[in-house]
Amino acid sequence: MSPLYRAPRGTVDVLPQEQPYWEHVYQTATHLCQLYGYSRIDTPVFEDASLFARGVGQTTDIVQKEMYVFQDRGGEMMALRPEGTANVCRAYIQHGMRNLPQPVRLYYWGPAFRYDRPQAGRQRQFTHFGYEAIGVDDPALDAEVIEFAWRLYQELGLTDLSLQLNSIGDPNCRPSYLTALNAYYEDKLGSVCPDCRARFQKNPLRLLDCKVEGCQPIIDAAPPFIDYLCEACAHHFQELCSYLEALAIPYTLNPRLVRGLDYYTRTVFEIQPPEEGAQNTVGAGGRYDGLIEELGGKPTPAIGLATGVERIIVNLKRAKVPIAALDRPAVFVVYQTAAARPTAAKLASELRRAGIAAVMAVGGRSLKAQMRQADAAGVLYTAILGKEELATDTVNLRRMEDGHQERVASKDVRRLIAKGLRQTR
RNA sequence: GUGGGCGUAGCGUAGCGGUCAACGCGCCAGGUUGUGGCCCUGGAGAUCGAGGGUUCAAAUCCCUCCGUCCACCCCA
Known part of the structure; x- marks a missing residue:
């Protein structure tokens, strides 16, 4: 690609x-x-x-x-x-x-x-x-x-x-240490890797952290800075x-x-x-x-x-350190018919205003597809607005974990969700 | 800057000369009329990294380039 x-x-x-x-x-x-x-x-x-x-x-x-x-x-x-x-x-x-x-x-x-x-x-x-x-x-x-x-x-x-x-x-x-290091390496340049020969000229301190195996014994025996x-x-x-x-x-x-x-x-x-x-x-x-x-x-x-x-x-x-997942939205708002969309938008808006993370289904998809989206979003609750709910000013509140759902008065939705969230956390 | 591995749908892979391509995951839509996760069915999605060459024929072989990964170097 x-x-x-x-x-x-x-x-x-x-x-x-x-x-x-x-x-x-x-x-x-x-x-x-x-x-x-x-x-x-x-x-x-x-x-x-x-x-x-x-x-x-x-x-x-x-x-x-x-x-x-x-x-x-x-x-x-x-x-x-x-x-x-x-x-x-x-x-x-x-x-x-x-x-x-x-x-x-x-x-x-x-x-x-x-x-x-x-x-x-x-x-x-x-x-x-x-x-x-x-x-x-x-x-x-x-x-x-x-x-x-x-x-x-x-x-x-x-x-x-x-x-x-x-x-x-x-x-x-440092100058006296570098002098000592120089003196130490001078007669060992023949048995040291090519990179180290370059370091000797350019940046002698770096001689000490060469990774080449053959250089290790030489480094081990090198004078330590601490002594200088x-x-x-x-x-x-x-x-x-x-x-x-x-x-x-x-x-x-x-x-x-x-x-x-x-x-x-x-x-x-x-x-x-x-x-x-x-x-x-x-x-x-x-x-x-x-x-x-x-x-x-x-x-x-x-x-x-x-x-x-x-x-x-x-x-x-x-190290497989466990990391906490970021918070996901708490509520997904779905609806049966296009006529319910303004109500759904209003519900989602009110929930957010109450500090509850809520998203509404968009894209004009079937209820089944909206439910699938709700599942994929990993929400705790789905608020369903069917024809009947719309007619009676209620919301069908579904707890996604176990599928338990009940129809509640619109004005109670916020309170019930907030309560449910407190219990989960 | 030097060396090596790898590049096929969004992701992970199969195919390694002969129907311009398969599978899994994911995505979308259905499985009768208001509903997720499992299962089933269907669908979208790939000019097989790019360009050139070999061949009757190339994703499959060769070359170049690009990208990517790993190592050296260096550093966080």
């Missing part, structure tokens, strides 16, 4: 039958934001392209080959946001939020875009839920952000994830760990964990599903103490998390 148009490559339509999953994630996330004191912020889906080049990092794959960049009609270079943190930081600076009590806790929910080959759990337009706590470098805040993430997945029903944690230092100590942290970073990390222990968050120290975005400093973490797969991250975050200054603000520490809603949903399905 090849229709004239289809959703662009790497994009999807979220159909009605998928919506319960989205609703579940959205409700859970926003409720927790409220509990943790985060306020919503919505930023544009496109921004000055250079915001991301500077924010995410000029050398990252995201900026170099995955960003949707375009020139607008005024000649400005714009980009669809590939993630949300840079936008939030820009907004923080632009609106002078450093004058608010710190930290400023913000969350966002919306689409992000990366031009990439689609595959399982990876789309060109995808949905990010994320939150940022800006203005404080206390490790207690790191712990709060991580606890929030852990709690989020627990409440969503993803109870078999793992939390990976690492520290990648700051501008103070400067005193301030080491202290920060130790404190964070003791907070997490106090909070009973089961984290795994992972010296291989590095992140693909340039702005991270110190704390980095990732939440991974149990199964080995290509997309083994549902959510990730970390501290980015240099970003706001990089974007033109005053030096401001911050930490945040972003999670992919589509990936959450993939995992909810894989």
Whole structure:
């Protein structure tokens, strides 16, 4: 089948039958934001392209080959946001939020875009839920952000994830670590995969998360960043760990964990599903103490998390987490003859006005066909308006579950349905 | 950007050289005169992803393109 148009490559339509999953994630996330004191912020889906080049990092794959960049009609270079943190930081600076009590806790929910080959759990337009706590470098805040993430997945029903944690230092100590890593790899380049040889040149930290089997022993023996942290970073990390222990968050120290975005400093973490797969991250975050200054603000520490809603949903399905169905209409109004249609419309309208979800049969079909529609709609009640009901100002109210029905006075319909609904719920 | 699998009605599939195509689900209409879910009957719906080639003959073989899925890369 090849229709004239289809959703662009790497994009999807979220159909009605998928919506319960989205609703579940959205409700859970926003409720927790409220509990943790985060306020919503919505930023544009496109921004000055250079915001991301500077924010995410000029050398990252995201900026170099995955960003949707375009020139607008005024000649400005714009980009669809590939993630949300840079936008939030820009907004923080632009609106002078450093004058608010710190930290400023913000969350966002919306689409992000990366031009990439689609595959399982990876789309060109995808949905990010994320939150940022800006203005404080206390490790207690790191712990709060991580606890929030852990709690989020627990409440969503993803109870078999793992939390990976690492520290990648700051501008103070990273150079010495890179020197050590370089020295370690220099004489091993012959026994390492070609990709790793490229990483050695381009982005040495990435050497640590190579998946090629032959590289594993070499990575295992590589020096861990933790051993090279400067005193301030080491202290920060130790404190964070003791907070997490106090909070009973089961984290795994992972010296291989590095992140693909340039702005991270110190704390980095990732939440991974149990199964080995290509997309083994549902959510990730970390501290980015240099970003706001990089974007033109005053030096401001911050930490945040972003999670992919589509990936959450993939995992909810894989784990067969039960999801509540969305509410269906309570009442379907059917009629025997065309003469009854105005009365049917009026009844449906009155029911809705009383807060009872009601739809009326349309399309001029036979009563039998209307009943079939009522059944397909999954309603609790069908209100039948036959000739006799019309003549006597009554309604034949049928309970679909067991077929029990009785003729009731029109004025009583609302009350009876409301009562029936209360008993069902 | 690289590699592999797959593309037949809305969905899931069969057919793999010879009546331009089958089945299940779904959809629509009936099964006597006012009624759902089960069952029965009938119907609509496919230029077999697109283009080209081989052949007397192609959904079935070959090529190209497109789409899709999976993996690499990267990341949420």
